[in-house]
Amino acid sequence: xxxxxxxxxxxxxxVTARAITVPTDAPEADGTLSWDATSLVVVQARAxxxxxxxxxxxxxxxxxxxxxxxxxxxxxxxxLSPPGSWEQAKEAVRNIGYPGxxxxxxxxxxxxxxxxxxxxxxLPLSTLLGRVRDGVRAYGSGGFTSYDDTRLREQLGAxxxxxxxxxxxxxxxxxxxxPERVRAAREAIGPDxxxxxDANGAYDRKQALALAERFAAEAAVSWFEEPVSSDDLQxxxxxxxxxxxxxxxxxxxxxxxxxYFGRMLDAxxxxxxxxxxxxxxxxxxxxxVGALCRSHSLELSAHTSPSIHAHVGCAIEPLVHVExxxxxxxxxxxxxxGAPVPKDGELRPDLGAPGLGLELREDVAxxxxx
Numbered sequence: 001x002x003x004x005x006x007x008x009x010x011x012x013x014x015v016t017a018r019a020i021t022v023p024t025d026a027p028e029a030d031g032t033l034s035w036d037a038t039s040l041v042v043v044q045a046r047a048x049x050x051x052x053x054x055x056x057x058x059x060x061x062x063x064x065x066x067x068x069x070x071x072x073x074x075x076x077x078x079x080l081s082p083p084g085s086w087e088q089a090k091e092a093v094r095n096i097g098y099p100g101x102x103x104x105x106x107x108x109x110x111x112x113x114x115x116x117x118x119x120x121x122x123l124p125l126s127t128l129l130g131r132v133r134d135g136v137r138a139y140g141s142g143g144f145t146s147y148d149d150t151r152l153r154e155q156l157g158a159x160x161x162x163x164x165x166x167x168x169x170x171x172x173x174x175x176x177x178x179p180e181r182v183r184a185a186r187e188a189i190g191p192d193x194x195x196x197x198d199a200n201g202a203y204d205r206k207q208a209l210a211l212a213e214r215f216a217a218e219a220a221v222s223w224f225e226e227p228v229s230s231d232d233l234q235x236x237x238x239x240x241x242x243x244x245x246x247x248x249x250x251x252x253x254x255x256x257x258x259x260y261f262g263r264m265l266d267a268x269x270x271x272x273x274x275x276x277x278x279x280x281x282x283x284x285x286x287x288x289v290g291a292l293c294r295s296h297s298l299e300l301s302a303h304t305s306p307s308i309h310a311h312v313g314c315a316i317e318p319l320v321h322v323e324x325x326x327x328x329x330x331x332x333x334x335x336x337x338g339a340p341v342p343k344d345g346e347l348r349p350d351l352g353a354p355g356l357g358l359e360l361r362e363d364v365a366x367x368x369x370x
Contacts, residue, residue: 010078011075011077012046012074012076012078012079012085012116013046013075014075015045015046015070015074015075015109015112016043016044016067016071017041017062017067017109018041018042018370019041019059019060019369020039020040020042020335020368020369021038021039021040021060022038022039022368023036024036024037024327026146026151027146029170029173030144030173030198030202031145031170031171031172031173031199031200031201031202031203032173032202033200038327038328039057039370040331041058041062041063041066041104041105041108042054042365043055043108043109043111044360045074045079045109045113045116046116047120048120050116051116052116052117052119052355053111053358053359054107054111054112054113054114054282055111055305056104056107056278057104057276057304057328058104058105058107058279059104061101062102062104062105063105063370065093065096065101065105066105066109069096070093070105073085073089073092074113079113079117079120082113082114082117083284085109085113086113086281086284089109089110090281093106098256098257099256099257100256103257103281104278106282107279107281108282110284111283114129114282115355116355118354118355121354123355124311124351124354124355124357125283125349125355125357126310126311126312126315127351129311130315131315132314133314135310135314135346135347135348135349136346136348137166137320137346138164138306138321138322138324138346139165139167139194139321139322139324140155140160140162140164140167140168140326141167141196141198141323141324141326142156142168142170142326143156143170145170145171145173145174149181152181152188153184156169156189157188159324160190163342163343163344164324165193166194166195166222168195168196168197168198168225169181169196170198171197171198171202171211172199172200172203179214182215182219182221185219186218186220191220195220196222196223196224197221197223197225198225199227199228201230201232203227204228205232208224208227208235208239209238209243212227212242212243212247213244216243216246217244222247223247224247224248224250225249225251225274226250227239230253230254233267234267236249236251236264237268240268240270248272249269249271250271250273251264251270252264252270252273252275252303253274253275255274255276255279255280255289256281257280257281258281258292261292265296271298272298272299272300273289273293273300273301274301275301275302276302276303277302277309277312278304278305278308279303286302286312286316287316290317290319293316293318294317294318298318299318299319300316300320302323303323304323304325304328305328306323306324306325306328306329306340306347307332307338307339307358308356309323309347311349313347322347324347334361334364335361335365336358336361338353338356
């Protein structure tokens with residue numbers, strides 16, 4: 001017996017993609033990069049009278065990859081079998097190279113196909129995937145190195161007052177000032193909210209070791225993300241072994257392929273692995289990363305893209321939290337009807353809406369078209 005709204009035998013009829021660029025609300029920077037706008041690619045897939053939406057925080061070139069290569073690869077395939085389309089799409093980008101732009105394109109497409117399937121079946125995406133929890137812990141993320149201390153305190157303090165149990169700030173562009181900035185953040189959020197720091201690989205090994213000690217002793221920092229380059233697996237392992245008790249070392253957000261994550265776990269490089277659904281191959285790829293973490297008895301944290309991770313995070317047993325990143329939360333609230341906001345410290349998918357529960361605001365999409 002088919003579920004309400006099911007469309008047995010529906011095939012993918014059309015795939016479209018567009019690029020959108022949204023200016024930041026203030027200059028932003030981390031330990032190694034600065035930016036004043038954020039780009040994303042939005043993909044829509046149609047089949048059986050239904051439409052699904054997916055997106056990836058990727059360069060505008062990813063939209064061309066979808067239009068020129070991936071759409072042809074998946075059109076005509078079974079709309080109720082996203083993993084099969086994922087395999088076909090991955091083969092189609094072999095000759096242009098998968099990591100990077102092509103991975104962002106495929107991720108956005110895969111998310112759209114899972115959203116389409118859930119809508120055709122009349123189910124929330126988290127229900128289709130199979131929930132192990134009803135909500136995922138969210139932590140506020142921003143505290144850019146471009147902020148002055150007043151803005152830093154205001155942003156992190158607001159998240160603490162709103163009930164988020166952890167917040168994260170950027171460090172690394174001025175190592176000499178970082179302990180002072182971290183102490184200011186601790187004062188703003190109080191003693192009961194966890195404080196995370198993210199260096200984006202800006203430090204060398206000795207700097208990172210010295211600052212780990214200071215961050216823990218002076219501000220009770222419990223999470224040190226990319227203290228050194230995420231490609232320096234030996235350095236990450238060194239930090240993991242020598243960091244103060246109670247401080248977790250995290251990395252993985254730049255992973256595109258499963259073997260990248262496998263190498264990181266085999267090296268014992270992190271206490272918590274990170275992955276981004278809009279980089280690592282969409283829903284199909286993120287579920288595989290979750291299974292890998294479970295096989296290693298290691299926790300997983302979702303990097304940014306909160307509206308998507310609110311659903312997939314509920315279906316991945318080792319996932320511990322989702323990054324409620326200032327940039328992406330702001331863009332998703334602007335661009336999509338139904339984008340979730342944290343409540344009681346959690347992101348909870350809307351179980352009354354099919355798929356991701358998102359509807360594109362066409363006027364906003366057109367205003368910021370790249």
